[in-house]
Amino acid sequence: MFKKIGPGVLVAAAFVGPGTLTMCTLAGVRFGYSLIWALLVSIIATIVLQGMAGRIGLVTQSGLVDVVKQQVQSKGLRNLVIAIVFGAILVGNAAYEAGNIGGATLGLEQLISHQPLKPFLPLFIGLIIFFLLWFSTYKILEKIFVALVGIMGVSFVICAIITQPSITGIIKGMFVPQLPEGSLLTVIALVGTTVVPYNLFLHASLVKEKWTSKADLKTLNWDTILSIGLGGLVSMAILITASAAPLSDIGNALDMAVALEPLFGKMAVYFMATGLLAAGITSAITAPLAAAFVASSSFGWEGGMQNIKFKLVWLLVVLCGVVFLSFDIKPIQVIQFAQIANGILLPIMASLLLWVVNKKSVMGENKNTLLQNILGFAIVGFAIFLGAKSILKVIGLF
Known part of the structure; x- marks a missing residue:
């Protein structure tokens, strides 16, 4: 079973980040x-x-x-689509890489000292990511990702179990959609952090690294369902x-653990x-990897993950994350651009x-079925709604 697990694990690890x-x-x-229903839909x-x-x-x-x-015949339209995709993925992932490395730093700080250790830990995490990407096939x-996702899943599921949750409440929250007052933007954010445009590029590129035969389609489908389902279980946990x-409110995910300490211990x-x-580590690896795959496809580079230009792109993204954190740079404008670009990119993609x-x-014979098209068009409509809301939110009109 584990030999059949593949790119889906990397996609799950990518969207379950800080x-x-x-x-x-x-x-x-x-x-x-x-x-919980919003997570299920996502x-x-x-x-x-x-x-x-x-x-x-x-x-x-x-x-x-x-x-x-290959499929867009109009040169102008083709260049426009590639420019939007390339700009959103490269700039967006460079901006969000700081958050990914920051999440890993926060977790490591709590494990070793309970005290902030900046600026040394972001650089340390960045070096780990560099060595994993530079020397790994x-x-x-x-x-590595199967192991990390396993650790992540066990950690969060155990946290959920020790809170002794209400099974009835969970089932109701999952299958009876509710929209409490003030929750709309949270719903949009939950969907936006799960349905991530750059993962579409990452998945398509990694699949051809894993499988080469159409006979593997069934394995691919199960890998996608099981891996992303596991990621969803982690999010729900x-x-x-x-x-x-x-x-009553939080500043980051670790605040929850500190609040639970009096109830459940250290x-x-x-x-x-x-x-x-x-x-943090899994997302900090997949974000630069996705940017490099997009750049490689956009410019037609050969050699896959071992191409030096490919490596330089993900290295640039990792460096941006480390620099933003190490010098406390607040890349607000860049992140706002990334939100707008991703809001446009999701419905387009x-x-x-x-x-x-x-x-x-x-x-060929592997084109969409009627059911897949119905689901697909419903998702496109929702993506347009989501993208419009996120853009309006960023520019202050919503």
């Missing part, structure tokens, strides 16, 4: 179990979209940008744990810190995915 931890914690602290949407992206990668043995370049990274925390802090460290995955000339 940002997701913080948003799930906020949702649990502020609204209890009532927004996970289903992620499975559908990532399944399409993975299928395109396996059937065509190309990255998403390569396929789009896809197969090695896959094994964080929200459930936060519901039991005696807090082990709550250690479990949460371990999970946060694993989540979801629409392009649907278009490509329905082209018989590209997918």
Whole structure:
């Protein structure tokens, strides 16, 4: 079974990062179990979209940008799409890398000293990421991620179990949608941290590193469902744990563990810190990796992950994260641009995915079924709504 697990684990690790931890914690602290349904919808949407992206990668043995370049006939439109994608992924991931490294730093600080150790820890975490990416092949990274996601999953599920949650409350929150007053932006944020545009590029590119035959489609589908389902379980476990925390608000995910310490002892802090460290490292690896894959497809570089230009792109993203943290630079404007770009990118990429995955000339007999199209169009509509709301929020109109 473990030999069949592949790129889906990296996608799950990518979306369960410090940002997701913080948003799930906020949702649990502020609204209890009532927004679990939003996570369930997000996970289903992620499975559908990532399944399409993975299928395109396996059937065509190309990255998403390569396929789009081949299928969009208009040179002007093709260049516009590539520019939007490249700008959103490269700049966005460089901005968010600081948050990923910061989450790992926060977890490590709690495990070794309970005291802030900046600026040394961000550099230390950055060096770990550098060595893992520079010297690892896809197969090695896959094994590392299986281990880290396993640690992350066990840590957060144990945290949820020791809070002795209400099973009835969880089921109600999962299948009876509610929208408590003031919860709309939290719902948008929960979906936005789960359905991540850059993961579509990452998945399609990694699939061809793992499999080369259409006979592996069934394995690919199960890998996507199981891995992303596990990521969703981790997100729900964080929200459930936060519901039991005696807090009115939080500054970061680790605040929840500190609040739970009087109830469950120091082990709550250690479990949460371990999970946060694993989540930070996994997201800090996948974000620069996705940026490098997009750059590689955009400029037609050969040699895959071992290409020196490929390595320089992810190195630039990692350096941005370390520099932002080490010198306390607040990349607010860059992050705001990334939010706007991702708000535009998600519906564009979801629409392009649907278009490509329905082209018989590209997918042959593996094009979308009617059910997949119905789900896909529903997700595109929701993505347009989500993107519009996130853009309006950033520019101050909502």
